[in-house]
Amino acid sequence: MAAGTEPPDPDPWRPFETDLLAQVVAALTAMGEPADPEVIRSLLDLEGGPQGDAALPVHRLAAAAKVPPSEFADAVLAAIRPRGNVESVSARGAYLNFGADSVRLTERTLRAVFTLGPSYGHRAPTPESACVEHTSANPTGPFHVGRVRNALIGDTLARALRAAGTPLTTHYYVDDLGRQTAMITWIWTKPLEQWPDEIRATMEGASPDEKPDHYRGRPYPAVSAYLKTHPIEAQEVADLVHRLETGKAPPEHRALAEEILSGMVRSLARLGVSFDEFVWESDFVRSGAVDQVLGRLQHAPHARMEENGAWAIDTTTYGLPKEQTHVVFQRGNGTSLYVSRDVAYHLAKFARFGWVIDVLGQDHQLHARTLNALLAELGEARRPEFVIYQDITVPDGGRMSTRKGSAIWLDQLLAEAVERARQEVLARREGLSAEEVEHIAEAVATGAVRYHILRVAPEKPVVFHWEDALSFEGRSGPFCQYSYARASSVLRKPEAGSPPYAFEADRLVAPDEAALIRLIARFPRVVEQSAHRAHVHSIAGYAHDLAERFNRFYHAVPVLRSGDEKASRVALVAAVRQTLGNALDLLGVTRLETM
RNA sequence: GGGCCCGUAGUAUAGCUUGGAUAUCACGGAGGCCUCCGGAGCCUCAAACCCGGGUUCGAAUCCCGGCGGGCCCGCCA
Structure with a gap:
């Protein structure tokens, strides 16, 4: 391969796709068929079908050409010339299947991982800044597990967005x-x-x-x-x-809120959740920003005064539920309401950030729409983006509620998880110091809890079960941590040598190796997609897939015991370790060198 | 009553945005694998798209209607 000096493409799959698209377009053009690259791109299945790295169903093209699909596929097959990063083409029924040049892909992928290291999967900084507001629980008592879903989705989304290049600030809005x-x-x-x-x-x-x-x-x-x-x-x-x-407010008020909040935040810190800024609702009252909003809203197009002097916006034109024909933004006694203060807060966010994201529980869905309606009334063109998640409920039905006593405290869950993890470590390992045991137990426990809550798509409701939350096997955080520790263990052996790891791409062609490399190569897209779509659970899914693929490779292929392939396989293990580690970082699951 | 979200093997989940071939992964179940680089592991098997219409060459995916679950509909936050 030419010059090792050029910076590697951060997305190892891209050259394959570029070549593939060009070759398909060229083949169709040669056949005298229309070949709009955008159309072809939309038809291509780049996740790969059962037969290769990419697939092209030709039904639509065949229909336009008035030719039976399988006939059309054969015609394209005859017209196409795989070269460059595309190694093979085959036709099966109405589908064309393409294989990437494995050696080039391996070369590119490992080079990207080793060159970029902790930044593999990350993107160059983008100019638009963003703010993610999450958690924002009232400072009235400890977190229960239901609330933690908000914190974990928000924190992980923030990590993913930062990786995707967005300059980002996280907010905890304190309702005091x-x-x-x-x-x-x-x-x-x-x-x-x-x-x-x-x-x-x-x-x-x-x-x-x-x-x-x-x-x-x-x-x-x-x-x-x-x-x-x-x-x-x-x-x-x-x-x-x-x-x-x-x-x-009486002087004790803020102090009490801060005291309680400090305890809440300490629990989140154990899970790796932290905040750049705490924004206090009362500050918007004190600064006069809320009064300004109230004044402006009174002159809004659909503002009207109610009988007792309260002010409301007629929202019939905003598509809110029929019953909600108006939104009161100022009480009869002249004070503000939560929505109006939230408007002030959002105006402040718009002044600082190009992109405003709020992580909200489903019970705030209507509030979100109301907020949008008031922003529209003010003539504000921008809107926050809402990431809505469903509740975590308890098995006998219903949400976790502090007042109903159905809440499971985060601290309680963590204590139980740490105890179980400690038992596991003591049962499996000997000769560890007490500090090492505690460090591993804490990492395993918090990793299990974080992963367990993050693995499910936010729009799915979750029923809390202790056994599932405390599982250390299968699709779990500790499973991913274990694979990372195992890779680390291999690399620690003297026979593994030390970085930089040299490799020969043409020695990594066994099926288990090829599959592993393809998965490593996919990581940058997984990060980009999950940040873009606010679907952080796909990072959790990816980490598990990678760990699982690595375990299969590990069982099927000798590494340190192999001959000429040894150096290349060690390099592959190192690439897995780096990529899996980067994924764990995004998930906020602690990497463990040993466990 | 209205609005929003969800419904995939015994349990739990991915895929749905942008329709495509044999629907992902795990727990549990049945059966295997440690003189071997970490068994929190690996291999094999059985097992699923809520129901009914529609659109389409093709529907888990899009549309409509049911059914089931969750949440919301305050001059609360």
């Missing part, structure tokens, strides 16, 4: 206004001995040493229930809400 946080402040600003008995009972056995989200969040469900039957206290909370919304 409204009833939820008001209830927390209401109860905690009273001395414990003044708490109503049924609320104080929830503090039984509590210790201030608990994580603050658990400790401060303890009375929340009881407070919520209590207020339903105690109108006087409910009024106190309502008054507090009014103070919050008019920028007159």
Whole structure:
């Protein structure tokens, strides 16, 4: 192959496709058939059929030529000349199957992996900046597993977008206004001995040493229930809400929210989830941005004042559900509502970012449409992109609910997962230090949890089962980690030598090798697609496929025990390790050199 | 009542955007594989596109209608 100096194409499959397309077009042209490259491209199946690396069903072309499909396929076969990166063509029925030049593909793929290393699968930076807002749970208590789906989808999408070249900022929108946080402040600003008995009972056995989200969040469900039957206290909370919304929060309010939030964020950090910025809803009230929005909305095309002085937008023209003929954006008492504050927040995001993405649970679907309607009323042309995911429910039906007591805490899940992982490690390995055991157990546990939640497409509902969430085998995070550790183990052996790994592409032609290389080559497209379509679960699927392919190769083909092929196979193992590692990084699953 | 999402082997999932050949992978089930580079592994087998119409040469995929599950429809967030 020519000059090793030119930078490798980051997408190893591209030259094959370029050549293939050109050759098909040339063949059709030679046959006197119309050959619009865009049309041909849309017909090509580049995932490859059962017979090769790419397939072309010719039914449509044959119909246009008024020739039976299989006859047409044979005619194209006779007219086409495979060369360059295309090695073979064959016809089967109405399908043409193409094979890539394996040696060139291998050369290109391994060279790209070794040259780009941790950046293999990543793209060059693009100019448009983006903001991903996710999680944004009210700071009123610990995360339950249902909420974690938001955090993991958002965090992984952010990783994928960064890999795809997007300059990205992540946001956690902290809702410190409204009833939820008001209830927390209401109860905690009273001395414990003044708490109503049924609320104080929830503090039984509590210790201030608990994580603050658990400790401060303890009375929340009881407070919520209590207020339903105690109108006087409910009024106190309502008054507090009014103070919050008019920028007159008591000093303890923000501190309590921050304290609880710190505990929540600590749990997410164990899962590798972090945020660039925390954006506080109250800041938009304080800065006057919300008042500005209210003022502008009052002059919006479909604005009108209700009987008691509240303001609303007539939304009948926005295609919202029939019942929702108007959206109130300002109360009769002059204060703002959640949507109007969200409008202020989004205007601020539009001012800074070219692309605004919100990860929302399905219960926020209508809110999203309402938000869009208000943005339209303001004459704002831009819209956020919503990534909507379905709930994680508990087996006996229903969402996880803190108030109903059906929630499974993230911390509880992690504790159980770590304990199981520790047992596994102790059963399998000896001679590890206590720190090593803990490190592996933590990585396996968090890897299992992250992978388990990420592997399902966001639009699918998920029922939580402990056994599945804690599985370390099959389609799981630990399975991927295991394969990575196994590849690492091979490369650590003295016989494996050390990088840079030299290889001869024509020695990697066994079926298990060819299949593995093709999968490695696909990685950049998987990343690009999953970022583009906000389908991060396909990265999880890819990591499993790659790990599985590697295990098959490993069992079928000797590496260190082989002869002339040894160096090339070691290089292939190194390429697998790099690619699988990059995929694990995107998933936020910790790489383990040993486990 | 209206709106949005989902329905694929016993269980759980991929494929659906852009229709194409034998529908992916796992758990569970049946049967195999460690004198061998890590058995959290590998090999073989059985097993699925909710129902009914439509469009099409061709439908898991697109359209319509059912049925089943989830969520939403507040001067809450």
